[in-house]
Amino acid sequence: MNFSFDTIWHNLPYLLAAARWTILISVSGMAISLVWGTALCATRLSANPFLRGAAVLYISFFRGVPLLVQLLLFYYALPYVGLDLPAVQAAILATGLCSAAYTAEILRGALQSIPSGQTEAAYALGIPSFSLWRRILVPQAVRIGMPSLVNELILLVKVSSLASVVGIGELTRISQNITGETYRPLEIYITAAVIYFAINWVLSISGRLIEKKLQIG
Amino acid sequence: MSKEQMTTTADDAIITVRNLSKYFDDFEALRDITLDVKRSEVLCLIGPSGSGKSTLLRCLNFLEQYDGGEVHLDGELIGWQDISHNPRKPLSGEALRKQRQHIGMVFQHFHLWPHMSALDNVAEALTSVKKLSKKKAKEAAMAALTKVHLEDKAENYPANLSGGQQQRVAIARAIAMEPQVMLFDEPTSALDPELVGEVLSVMKDLAAEGMTMVVVTHEMGFAAHVADRVAFLDSGRLVTCVPPEEMFGREPDDARVRSFLQTYRERNVV
Amino acid sequence: METELFVRYGPALLYGFGITILCWLAGSIGGVIVGFILACLNRWGPHALSWVIYVYVEIIRGTPFMIQLFILYYGGPYIGLVLSPVQAGITSFVVYGSPYFAEIFRSGFNAIPKGQIEAARCVGMPETRILWRIILPQMLVPITAPLTNFFIILTKETAILSVVTVPELLFQTQTMAAETFTFVEPFLALSLFYWLMVLVTGWIGAKVEQRVTRHLKRA
Numbered sequence: 001m002n003f004s005f006d007t008i009w010h011n012l013p014y015l016l017a018a019a020r021w022t023i024l025i026s027v028s029g030m031a032i033s034l035v036w037g038t039a040l041c042a043t044r045l046s047a048n049p050f051l052r053g054a055a056v057l058y059i060s061f062f063r064g065v066p067l068l069v070q071l072l073l074f075y076y077a078l079p080y081v082g083l084d085l086p087a088v089q090a091a092i093l094a095t096g097l098c099s100a101a102y103t104a105e106i107l108r109g110a111l112q113s114i115p116s117g118q119t120e121a122a123y124a125l126g127i128p129s130f131s132l133w134r135r136i137l138v139p140q141a142v143r144i145g146m147p148s149l150v151n152e153l154i155l156l157v158k159v160s161s162l163a164s165v166v167g168i169g170e171l172t173r174i175s176q177n178i179t180g181e182t183y184r185p186l187e188i189y190i191t192a193a194v195i196y197f198a199i200n201w202v203l204s205i206s207g208r209l210i211e212k213k214l215q216i217g
Numbered sequence: 218m219s220k221e222q223m224t225t226t227a228d229d230a231i232i233t234v235r236n237l238s239k240y241f242d243d244f245e246a247l248r249d250i251t252l253d254v255k256r257s258e259v260l261c262l263i264g265p266s267g268s269g270k271s272t273l274l275r276c277l278n279f280l281e282q283y284d285g286g287e288v289h290l291d292g293e294l295i296g297w298q299d300i301s302h303n304p305r306k307p308l309s310g311e312a313l314r315k316q317r318q319h320i321g322m323v324f325q326h327f328h329l330w331p332h333m334s335a336l337d338n339v340a341e342a343l344t345s346v347k348k349l350s351k352k353k354a355k356e357a358a359m360a361a362l363t364k365v366h367l368e369d370k371a372e373n374y375p376a377n378l379s380g381g382q383q384q385r386v387a388i389a390r391a392i393a394m395e396p397q398v399m400l401f402d403e404p405t406s407a408l409d410p411e412l413v414g415e416v417l418s419v420m421k422d423l424a425a426e427g428m429t430m431v432v433v434t435h436e437m438g439f440a441a442h443v444a445d446r447v448a449f450l451d452s453g454r455l456v457t458c459v460p461p462e463e464m465f466g467r468e469p470d471d472a473r474v475r476s477f478l479q480t481y482r483e484r485n486v487v
Numbered sequence: 488m489e490t491e492l493f494v495r496y497g498p499a500l501l502y503g504f505g506i507t508i509l510c511w512l513a514g515s516i517g518g519v520i521v522g523f524i525l526a527c528l529n530r531w532g533p534h535a536l537s538w539v540i541y542v543y544v545e546i547i548r549g550t551p552f553m554i555q556l557f558i559l560y561y562g563g564p565y566i567g568l569v570l571s572p573v574q575a576g577i578t579s580f581v582v583y584g585s586p587y588f589a590e591i592f593r594s595g596f597n598a599i600p601k602g603q604i605e606a607a608r609c610v611g612m613p614e615t616r617i618l619w620r621i622i623l624p625q626m627l628v629p630i631t632a633p634l635t636n637f638f639i640i641l642t643k644e645t646a647i648l649s650v651v652t653v654p655e656l657l658f659q660t661q662t663m664a665a666e667t668f669t670f671v672e673p674f675l676a677l678s679l680f681y682w683l684m685v686l687v688t689g690w691i692g693a694k695v696e697q698r699v700t701r702h703l704k705r706a
Binding site: 060061063064065066067068069070072073076077080154157158159160161162164165172175176179185186189190192193196197200201 | 661
């Protein structure tokens with residue numbers, strides 16, 4: 001077979017336009033994930049056993065079910081409960097709610113890796129617990145958890161391809177459409193792979209830069 | 218090596234080090250070291266940290282590839298195929314393994330294999346290297362453990378042994394191979410003070426049996442009482458190599474030796 | 488109604504479950520083997536090769552599994568690689584999983600203290616023997632948790648195979664949903680089923696971990 005660079009060249013604008021949706025879905029998903037994940041993490045660490053149990057159950061479920069199945073369930077169940085969201089917003093919400101389970105665990109791991117002596121030292125100095133969290137624990141947890149959080153964002157870029165299944169015109173879906181017209185799957189999908197790779201590459205480089213910035217000394 | 222030869226050449230050097238040098242990138246770790254170790258001799262290497270004593274020891278069994286000079290064990294060049302060839306070519310893995318079987322080594326941090334019992338730690342190389350049967354290997358391993366007074370701990374895993382016991386298992390692991398020489402790299406430095414004695418006493422027994430030993434140590438008492446000669450290294454150079462009476466007995470000539478020993482005298486060690 | 492549904496779709500769902508397990512098992516085992524070989528080549532092979540492996544690992548980890556699957560299944564025939572959906576599914580699992588497994592093994596190799604390997608060399612043990620007797624048994628401790636974790640990820644990735652018409656569990660459920668016009672219940676039940684599968688995998692992993700760390704416990 002002959003590898004047709006022409007096909008790639010002609011369709012590149014469409015693919016790049018679709019990649020914007022990929023980025024939109026993953027970045028918005030990450031935003032939801034961070035907010036909801038922080039809340040989940042706090043719930044998970046709460047003293048109330050019922051809240052704690054609910055958080056454990058939530059985290060276990062959303063980490064235990066394939067995101068694709070979650071997406072389909074969401075897609076079909078939302079109208080059922082009276083929520084009529086456009087497909088894109090439903091996909092973003094589902095992605096964010098699922099990712100929050102992972103973010104919560106990342107934050108929890110980071111918090112727990114801070115030596116308990118620091119908390120004791122703060123209490124010994126009479127520092128109130130709100131300041132302890134705001135000034136001592138959270139800044140460190142963010143720094144410790146940053147590599148994992150960047151990783152999570154990269155993961156979201158990759159799983160956003162699943163949104164193609166519910167018909168959202170992101171990079172994977174558009175690649176399928178173009179392939180359907182051109183019968184050039186190798187060229188189109190490899191180009192899509194390169195675009196995904198480039199996005200993730202930029203993310204991981206920026207992640208490393210942020211990490212360096214956050215590092216002390 | 219037959220017994221007869223042993224006695225006739227008893228005074229000969231078993232390890233000869235000639236003009237040894239070693240670099241880590243640009244850093245000169247060892248410069249022009251020349252040294253002999255005689256059969257059944259106990260040689261202690263002392264000196265400040267970073268002086269190159271551990272590096273010298275590790276060159277003797279080629280854990281560090283030395284760059285210049287030669288190390289011979291019983292007349293055989295260690296590590297390199299031949300030194301006239303430039304750049305030098307290391308021996309094949311097979312040949313190097315043969316050489317290392319004759320050189321026992323004990324590390325500062327024991328390096329026991331934590332997933333094996335004490336007995337299996339000692340027996341492992343007996344089966345895999347010396348090709349003894351499982352039964353023979355266990356017997357020999359048990360004998361070695363008995364020598365270090367740990368026969369009742371044979372089935373324990375390292376995690377359930379004290380540091381001193383772990384180090385004695387490590388010594389048993391080395392002597393079970395019946396090496397011609399034993400190298401000790403700060404064998405008691407990682408131990409709690411109350412556990413140092415049991416390890417030194419095992420080493421003393423070994424010395425009394427006539428084992429050739431090269432010992433990197435900070436235990437000046439051991440060096441003073443057990444060593445036949447004590448070598449002092451500083452900045453990768455061999456400053457002096459003399460009997461312990463000379464090293465510790467009178468005021469040393471060399472200023473570096475003097476100031477090094479002074480810190481020990483202040484702590485009433487020697 | 489319910490029983491009638493089950494009689495009608497039970498066999499298909501069971502078959503789908505079988506295909507899910509088949510793809511998961513064959514893909515994971517293949518991925519572990521290829522990953523292990525990659526990690527060994529990376530450690531003991533020539534330097535140039537470790538560079539190639541690095542690029543492979545980065546590419547696979549930087550792109551979505553679905554795209555990899557599409558390249559293999561839809562692009563494959565254009566370079567003479569015609570695979571059935573199940574074959575493509577298993578192969579893509581091996582391709583997708585092996586770099587992650589290779590990384591897990593690499594970190595496992597690095598977790599063994601260098602001194603232990605030196606000690607083994609000092610008694611003259613051959614390198615292959617060191618690998619089997621010293622490195623591998625101990626590696627089980629640090630790699631069991633990440634391995635379990637990745638097996639769980641692969642369990643869930645099997646659902647994606649439905650997109651290229653592998654007749655696995657999700658595919659069968661979708662067929663059933665489309666034919667009966669019921670969507671929420673089947674997908675909810677399916678979710679619970681995957682959840683159960685993941686919990687069981689995690690439970691087995693925890694048991695294995697308990698076993699391989701036995702010797703580290705103080706009596």
